[in-house]
Amino acid sequence: MRIFDPHIHMTSRTTDDYEAMYAAGVRAVVEPAFWLGQPRTSPASFLDYFDSLLGWEPFRAAQYGIAHHCTLALNPKEANDPRCTPVLDELPRYLVKDNVVAVGEIGYDSMTPAEDAALAAQLQLAADHGLPALVHTPHRDKLAGLRRTLDVVRESALPLDRVLVDHLNETTVKEAKDSGCWLGFSVYPDTKMDEERMVAILRDHGPERVLVNSAADWGRSDPLKTRKVADLMLAEGFTEDDVDRVLWRNPVAFYGLSGRLDLDVSAPDATHEGNSILRGQPRDEPRPAGDPATEA
Numbered sequence: 001m002r003i004f005d006p007h008i009h010m011t012s013r014t015t016d017d018y019e020a021m022y023a024a025g026v027r028a029v030v031e032p033a034f035w036l037g038q039p040r041t042s043p044a045s046f047l048d049y050f051d052s053l054l055g056w057e058p059f060r061a062a063q064y065g066i067a068h069h070c071t072l073a074l075n076p077k078e079a080n081d082p083r084c085t086p087v088l089d090e091l092p093r094y095l096v097k098d099n100v101v102a103v104g105e106i107g108y109d110s111m112t113p114a115e116d117a118a119l120a121a122q123l124q125l126a127a128d129h130g131l132p133a134l135v136h137t138p139h140r141d142k143l144a145g146l147r148r149t150l151d152v153v154r155e156s157a158l159p160l161d162r163v164l165v166d167h168l169n170e171t172t173v174k175e176a177k178d179s180g181c182w183l184g185f186s187v188y189p190d191t192k193m194d195e196e197r198m199v200a201i202l203r204d205h206g207p208e209r210v211l212v213n214s215a216a217d218w219g220r221s222d223p224l225k226t227r228k229v230a231d232l233m234l235a236e237g238f239t240e241d242d243v244d245r246v247l248w249r250n251p252v253a254f255y256g257l258s259g260r261l262d263l264d265v266s267a268p269d270a271t272h273e274g275n276s277i278l279r280g281q282p283r284d285e286p287r288p289a290g291d292p293a294t295e296a
């Protein structure tokens, strides 16, 4: 079984997670830029984070046999903070980079005028750069949030078939599907969707344009939820081809719209800018400059 997790925040996860994900069949991930859990105080903080999503994290993933791409954006929550919004002017020079496969996650958090402006501006950036967009829907008042999101996309230069609308559930799946967008579902340990509800939605609405993700981050979450959905699909009578479609071919098709998806990690580099993920090497072996083990 091959699995592509189309939304996971690996920066917040350990190497044990990478090992467990590989063992479960995960061979590719997309990491959307998001909120750190505490406010950023300047655009420079975004730029260091973007650089790590483009450099260190794909290097780290490749050591475990997993292809890593990212989506970059000003996230919905920080679109409300005037200390952060100037990062919108920096985004164009990042969106041209090879490993960026979409603009995201963008969308609404509290549905404020500042969020309206950031969403519209970033949909335009996606259209300008030939990229699709990953659009988060709010966790409160979901149907109203979805409708307002779809309205803004319809007014933008980006067609709905280049938009992945994420964090859908039973109340939003039908309207989202009717709009022609791609359908994202985040499966969590105890909030939002679980495996059983996900499989029921697949039974009712079919696997077309459906992507399932763990959205695992620094909170309570499970990077193996994609595999657990696949296993339950098989137990409930879906075919291996259905599983491959939802857990591999659909995310490949969506992020492939960028023209930048490269799933070959057969020969990872030993170091990234002189740093490795190794620790505690024998004293007589030279250590790469800048390795924290050297400094210790």
Ligand SMILES: [Zn+2]
Pocket (backbone or CB within 6 Å): 007, 009, 032, 034, 105, 215
């Ligand atoms: Zn996320």
